[in-house]
Amino acid sequence: MTLALYVLDVPEFEPVVHTAEAAGMAVRHTGDYLELSSAADEVVLRRDPAAIRTAVWFATLTGGLDGRIVAFTADTLHLAKEAV
Structure with missing residues (x-):
């Protein structure tokens, strides 16, 4: 199973995409x-x-998530795979 986050493909989300890439996504x-x-x-x-x-x-x-949210604050978004 893959952990996945979905964001709308618009310029506003480009910084989020760069952050995800920097985290190895x-x-x-x-x-x-x-x-x-x-x-x-x-x-x-x-x-x-x-x-x-x-x-x-x-x-x-808002685009969806395959996984679960461990924590979501003003500074970090911690995601994990769903337990099987």
Whole structure:
């Protein structure tokens, strides 16, 4: 099972995509969305407030998630694979 986060493929989410890539996530186009995926059991995305606006950061999960949220704060998004 792959851990995946989906964000709308629009310029506003580019900083989130760059943050995911820096955390080792792969990026793939799927329709109007970008799939940010990882084979790792857990991924932590760290928000750079200079690059990611607050509204965009808190909208990061609106496209969907294959996995579970461990923690979501103003500075970090900690995701993990679903337990099987």
